[in-house]
Amino acid sequence: MRTRVTDMFGIEFPVFAFSHCRDVVAAVSRAGGMGVLGALYFTPEELEIELKWIDDHVDGRPYGVDVVMPASYEGADLDVDSPAELVARLQGMIPQGHRAFVEDLLARHGVPPLDGSDSGKVLLGWTDATARPQVEVALRHPIALLANALGPPPADVVEQAHAKGVKVAALASTPRHAIKQVEVGVDVVVAQGTEAGGHTGEISTMVLIPQVVDAVDVPVLAAGGIGSGRQMAAGMALGAEGVWTGSIWLAVEEADTSETVRQRIIAATSRDTVRSRSWTGKPARLLKNEWTDAWESAESPGTLPMPLQFMLISDALRRIGRSDATELATFPAGQIIGAMNQVKPARQVVFEMVEEYIEAMERLGRITGDG
């Protein structure tokens, strides 16, 4: 397969795989696609270890790193000397009523507290201040792509990446976003429809992709609802030059997904997700369950703006993850989880996607008499 994207990165198939798991990233890159590691959950020191591992396991194939530098968030205008001070100031902005709501919800579901030694990493890379050290680590590795979720990356970050020969991508959920991103120098736009897992907009992939393709000159990757070869073919038919996938990798063999989450994914239908602010304060598609329902209930105090919401709930999520309260265990997931009902190696997922893509092309050829 050949598009501007396969040429840009020297890859065989224009299949980008977003994952927080280094094994998945390396496996997809080795299979001829391009793995992209989500850096969000890692401290700079941890990220260094993950990327070193990928460097050692990717057989020289290109891979990428995805960071979250939101264009807007609470506390962006605070005058602080260190990330630690920022965390402390932000902690002080979380209302007591919200903390009580979370504690009460957990108590009702019998979720035990963390022991004292186990205090969480409460901020993560949700802010410019905390994501920049991740970018610095990433740019010390031979990455081919730096991707940013939640808006155009800062112009100086784009410059730094370009100076190292690293291409920059950004996720867009409207044509206007895409235009802004290209204005700051983004090389690839990931146009992501509302059916995607994680942070997502309102417009569906079917409607969004042609609008973004028509709005910008750089290549566009189709994201949202794409986990099979037919969906890949549809994305390319809409004008994309590659696809960006996420949820499909949650249940592959290599994924370090917990058994609880894996079983939930296998059992879920495409109606079992919901766009909710209950994870980070910005709308994100999550597995719909008693957690997401609770934040929509009459008792809900409402969600807090990014990054306060995740700071509020991060210990709670870890407590839930270690408890038997699986009914509260939510996670970012796109609507394609309804079609995921088998655990396969990542390599096989890539090959089956390409095979089904080719079959779809042959079927389309027969419709117009070219087959």
Added chain:
Amino acid sequence: MRTRVTDMFGIEFPVFAFSHCRDVVAAVSRAGGMGVLGALYFTPEELEIELKWIDDHVDGRPYGVDVVMPASYEGADLDVDSPAELVARLQGMIPQGHRAFVEDLLARHGVPPLDGSDSGKVLLGWTDATARPQVEVALRHPIALLANALGPPPADVVEQAHAKGVKVAALASTPRHAIKQVEVGVDVVVAQGTEAGGHTGEISTMVLIPQVVDAVDVPVLAAGGIGSGRQMAAGMALGAEGVWTGSIWLAVEEADTSETVRQRIIAATSRDTVRSRSWTGKPARLLKNEWTDAWESAESPGTLPMPLQFMLISDALRRIGRSDATELATFPAGQIIGAMNQVKPARQVVFEMVEEYIEAMERLGRITGDG
């Protein structure tokens, strides 16, 4: 182009055009696609006139009729002797608080009352009792397709249609719906994604179509977010054998759309729609405006179940339509209204769709080196 659907109906392009406007229906059928008249807003007598007109203007090409026989609605179990009695009984079930909310909303926007002679047709074809006379009228005409929204049509209606050689289609928003429809004898499933205008489910077209195609043996039409050749190509890549379109016809030259609505459509982006129960009581995608906002507001009494909600608001909609309160004038519209910014003849829309489809195929061929 050739699929099981073009063979089934003897049409040149597998493009189905849902419209309440007879001119659009006839124009699309004459252009080689298939127009489908939405019968909902017509009394049986009016429908007779519309279909007679189409018979006279379709040059012998096939066309269809779409009715609404919801699988469930309020009052379905009432023991009544006539549609008039059903209407009276249902009217009595509308709470006074809801009537007051609507009156107050209209008063705040300066919408004048209807004059007394102008009492509305308050029920329309939202029930089995009121849709059956429409079916009887439709089956007296040389229609090729009878389509049902909102669930599988009653088995005896399918039988009546088949006895006249008329194929039956039904709209599905989940694979489970599609399976039920095929069990009652439906010949074509219209799998409709959440981005569609009007009554719609939660699953996006990109995610839904492959699931429905895999679930049933009959041909599937892709609906939701489809208004261009690239979107048609995407729908076919997903496994559909044709496309079902709706919103795209709202702004064609032939449409009897009011100038207000036409201007709203031209100005709208794809984020200006919302899935709301404020039209009929079941979730439908509408133009998002002060009407839909009001029903989500803190003052809202909540919506009523079908068919009570539309009975409650039908006079209000007519009053708004005749007033200057364009900020309240909502209507069913899909997310593709964001891409609609020109008024063209229906025939041109069909031809441009097919042309763009062919271009998309050529582009896809070049990606795999077959172009």
